[in-house]
Amino acid sequence: MTSTDVRKEAEDSGPSGYAAARLRLLTEGARSGPPRRTALSELTDDWLSGLFGAGAEGLRGVSLIAVGGYGRGELSPRSDLDLLLLHDGSDSGAVAALADRIWYPVWDLGLALDHSVRTPAEARKTAGEDLKVQLGLLDARHIAGDLGLTAGLRTAVLADWRNQAPKRLPELQELCAERAERQGELQYLLEPDLKEARGGLRDATALRAVAASWLADAPREGLDDARRRLLDVRDALHLTTGRATDRLALQEQDQVAAELGLLDADTLLRQVYEAARVIAYASDVTWREVGRVLRSRAVRPRLRAMLGGGKPVAERSPLAEGVVEQDGEVVLARAARPERDPVLPLRAAAAAAQAGLPLSLHAVRRMAATVRPLPTPWPAEAREQLVTLLGSGRPTVDVWEALEAEGLITRLLPDWERVRCRPQRNAVHVWTVDRHLIETAVRASEFTRRVSRPDLLLVAALLHDIGKGWPGDHSVAGEIIAKDVAARIGFDRADVTVLSTLVRHHLLLIDTATRRDLEDPATVRSVAEAVGTQSTLELLHALTEADALATGPAAWSSWRGSLVADLVKRVAAVLAGDEPDDPEDAAPTAEQERLAIESVATGGPVLALRAQTEPPADQEPSVAEDPEPLGVELLIAVPDQPGVLPAVAGVLAMHRLTVRTAELRTLDLPDGVEGSVLLLNWRVAAQYGSLPQAARLRADLVRALDGSLDIAGRLAERDAAYPRRRGVVAPAARVSVHPAASRLATVIEVRAQDAPGLLFRIGRALEDAGMHMRSAHVSTLGSNAVDAFYVTNADGQPLPGEEAASAARKLEETLRA
DSSP states (O other), X not given: OOHHHHHHHHHHHHHHHHHHHHHHHHHOTTOOSHHHHHHHHXXXXXXXXXXXXXXXXXXXXEEEEEOXXXXXXXXXXXXXXXXXXXXXXXXXXXXXXXXXXXXXXXXXXXXXXXXXXXXXXXXXXXXHHXXXXXXXXXXXXXXXXXXXXXXXXXXXXXXXXXXXXXXXXXXXXXXXXXHHHHHXXXXXXXXOBTTTSXXXXXXXXXXXHHHHTTSOOOOOTTHHHHHHHHHHHHHHHHHHHOSOOOBOOXXXXXXXXXXXXXXXXXXXXXXXXXXXXXXXXXXXXXXXXXXXXXXXXXXXXXXXXXXXXXXXXXXXXXXXXXXXXXXXXXXXXXXXXXXXXXTHHHHHHHHHHHHTOOBOHHHHHHHHHHOOOOOSSOOHHHHHHHHHHHTTOTHHHXXXXXXXXXXXXXXXXXXXXXXXXXXXXXXXXXXXXXXXXXXXXXXXXXXXXXXXXXXXXXXXXXXXXXXXXXXXXXXXXXXXXXXXXXHHTTOOHHHXXXXXXXXXXXXXXXXXXXXXXXXXXXXXXXXXXXXOSHHHHHHHHHHHHHXXXXXXXXXXXXXHHHHHHHHHHHHHHHHTTOOOOOGGGOOOOHHHHHHHHHHXXXXXXXXXXXXXXXXXXXXXXXXXXXXXXXXXXXXXXXXXXXXXXXXXXXXXXXXXXXXXXXXXXXXXXXXXXXXXXXXXXXXXXXXXXXXXXHHHHHHHHHHHHHTXXXXXXXXXXXXXXXXXXXXXXXXXXXXXXXXXXXXXXXXXXXXXXXXXXXXXXXXXXXXXXXXXXXXXXXXXXXXXXXXXXXXXXXXXXXXXXXXXXXXXXXXXXXXXX
């Protein structure tokens, strides 16, 4: 059935015919995108025209107008119908009756309706008071009735908009900025709002309004296509959910991708991000131009008076060879020749970032159209300009995005294409892969005074996750890519080796510090062997912190910084020729010995809480923005007996204490003191509120050890008291064995969804399996727990291979139950 046939069916059959024709149109697999939106708008026009004609017989001076998205002919399956019934005021009663004849059939079909009844004067007055109404009227389109009345309103509204633009455009810009602050950036969100987020459909509509003002215009290349893509995704979202929603929720992304014929949800998100990036960049350029024009208008009368009516000449201040500043932007000098100067894009970008100024759109496009490729390897100037750009701090982001918008980044670094707009389905990450790399360089620029080779730090920051565009371990793939890129941009062989090592091991320090026993000599030696030199360790330390800070709030804290600093100190000692201390030889502190003796004397647990809010004196402070305390050190001495670990973990969970590190060892007592004591040295933090009193903790621990406190039941009751929230189903827990991680114990690593009592469940399972624990290393990233446990058999020896594998399988089954 053709579009004409569908429309005729709707006209002939009234509301029921329209509903059937609408359903048929929306379920036609052969038609989608702009053709379907146009057809749906035309079908709705014809139906509403019929309703209008039947109710307006003999009535003059009335017209029915579509506004907003419907006015643009962009009806999605569940879009509102935005309608204005315009009249000349001569017969208000008849107009009210006509409105009922139109609105009620729309409501009867369950369609969302945004309606108003106004005279032209009322419409203009309301538009002058309400910016959103004025924006909707800019897209006014005649449906039925008095065409002259509609045309008169359109002409008047456009004239009002252009006359009021100097006042209304700043108001519109502020509205866009407030919405962006509230909704976030579409190009980075895992569950974006296609309409409201920055770079979404509302921003595209705002750009149309700016163009209609004749004050400025948006960069048009790619803008219509970006808008079309977002509308197509919204159409598919409406069809798959059956709801009028603009939020692309995680659980619906696979269905939406399938509806659009895309490979998977990641492909869908990448297309959404690319479209959002085009709209966001166009918005930045457009609002900058609006500001320039408005400033120019404000200054021009005074300048003309001073210059006797002559036209003012814009000042041009030199910034670098071929690069000048003009009107608050970085532009090319008149003598610049991009076709003869392949370094010019990097030189201009570095100059702009250093000056904290935006790159002119015209300059970027001219360079993109005419510049020659850089030779391989790059000349020294090109490499130096890249390093300068990366080391310029926060202004680097906007300059980099300007280059990327015109394809210059992928021409300079072809491997960038694989990470561009690539989503990261990890709650810890707040950016796409490419933006995370730039954010890491921005963070690394704060650490350039801490390292002897700032250039290697900045380039490593740019490349550390470049392997995420390839299958397999991104660190392994990234090492290969980093070698190629580093050689191409002109680093010598030794520097290439350092850069590839940094990329290969960029997660080594944070993973080891938070998941391994730093008292174990094997841990420290393995890191020292991987790093190789003091200078590489220095760079890796700075890269680790920059990477974590650029990841998101959950990835770095004072506590993590203290663990990494401790590891770096130990590795540096090994690289300097010192042997790591054997933990078996470590003497207890005076406080530990006192607690142990008291525990033997009382026959029960003894504990002490001590807050630690400052890093050690020899540790360099972190630049992390959170003033988070390092936690509270909890020392517990208890006579050696089974069940200590789950008892302590359970009591802490009951009191809502988060365990950050946990170490358990048998303490040698002084001569003359009989018995064996377990010493637990844990660092904890309150989930919220204040810490419980030590006496309460001790009392509950006594009851837990003698079996009179049902920890499992108490935790289950508390869990049942809170309603379960609908959300994405978490992946199943995974347990693995790392046999080479220690010569003193078997390392069992648990990756699971973080939850209250998780450490209690793990400890009880390990105890039930007859294992003894040396230490535990707890790490929580967002909602994910990554915990490592150093366990031995009853004789204090590492578990044989098959026994360790069997224990890991049983623990995994327990956690999945």
